[in-house]
Amino acid sequence: MYIEQAYKGFHEGWRYVVGIMSIFIGWQVVGMLPLMGTLITKSKGQVMPTDISGMAALLGSNLFLFLMLLSFAFGLLATFLTVKLVHKQKIVDLTTSRKRVDWNRVGFAFLLWAIISIIMVGADLVFSPEDYVFNFKLEPFLYLLVIGVLLIPIQTSCEEYLMRGYLMQGIGILAKNRWVPLVITSLIFGLLHLGNPEVEKLGYGLMVYYIGTGLFLGIMTLMDEGLELALGFHAANNLTTLLLVTSDWSAFQVESIYRDISEPQISWNIFIPVLVIYPALLYIFSKKYGWKNWRERLSGNIQAEESIN
Structure with a gap:
């Protein structure tokens, strides 16, 4: 019933067009102003760098990270305002099909993936x-x-509320089924990482990992009827990555505990999470939370609006 929560608000197609435009402006236009303004000021008339390494070198890695992650705070705020003002939908209905957000689920997914x-x-x-x-x-x-503890959960929540929340629900009620939003949001999630320096360094084969991760998060959301597990997993993934290991070719070029100096290449290690670890995690979650009816929850039709309201 997670996708059907969109029926509790206004859900005409034009509202999603306006909503997507509003979120984009809030996230990628307004949200980027602090970073762009600081880069212009620091450049002092010189050519302003456009790559992550150059911007981090100019501003310092921590300041650059702070300003980059700050844009996601604007994106998350824009998403919430769009849901409230354009769709008249409650944030809890964007988050879960349960009566209230299950923070125990968020915490369990966070701790499990952080430990792993x-x-x-x-x-x-x-x-x-x-x-x-x-x-x-x-x-x-x-x-x-x-910076990581304060802003990484905001960054990952912005992505989850937009991908597995707003778009998953919107596309779902428009397509009248569950598999179309699952596939489309997974592809969009992967394509959003197309500009990451890892992809430039390793090649487009890395998109299998990003799209596979989007598919994993989408399956988790539909099977559990809410965003809680995805929110916890995503925050743990990015926070541990940020703090533990950095490299000269990653999106997070910061003062982590270790620096990876190996020559990166596409290998089976890239695909192990998608082919082995993610299915194992889904099995663990399914046993803990009693998931059933996999086919119906992942590919079934959306219930009629009258059965919700």
């Missing part, structure tokens, strides 16, 4: 120590920690 991520990084440090250098510097790391 730390173990995987630790294992790689043990078996491939030549690929890493110890990069820990107390003062910049403490600033990084504060």
Whole structure:
């Protein structure tokens, strides 16, 4: 019943067109003004860098990260305002089919994936120590920690509320089924990462990972009838990545504890999460939360509006 929560607000097609435009302006126009203004000021008439490495070098990695993540706060606010003002829908109905947000679910998914991520990084440090250098510097790391804890959950929530929330519900009630929004939002989520430096370095094969991650998050949302697990997982994924390992070719070029100095290449390691780890996580969640009727929840038709209102 998660997608059907959109019926509790106004859901005409034109409202989603206006909503998407409003969210884009809030996120990518208004939200980018602090970063662009600071870059212009710091450039002092010189050519302003447009790549992540150049902007981080000009501003300092922590300031650049703060301003980059700040844009997601504007994006999340724009999403919430669009839902409230354009669709007259409650935020809780955008979040879950339950009567209230289940924060225990958010916390469980966060802790589970944070622990697994730390173990995987630790294992790689043990078996491939030549690929890493110890990069820990107390003062910049403490600033990084504060920025990450405060803004990474906002960044990931912005993406989840837009992808698995607003678009999943909107496309679902327009398509009248569940598989179309699942596929489309997964593809959009992957394409949004197309400009990441990892893709430029490793090639388009990495899109299998991003699209696969979007599919995993979408399946989790539809099976659990809410965003809670996706919110927790996504926040843990980005926060552990930010704090533990950085590299010269990643989206997060910051003062993490370790720096990856290996020469990156597409290998089976890229696909292990999509083919092995994500299915295992879905199995764990299914057992814990009693998921049933997989076919109906992932590909069934949307119930009529009259059965909701």
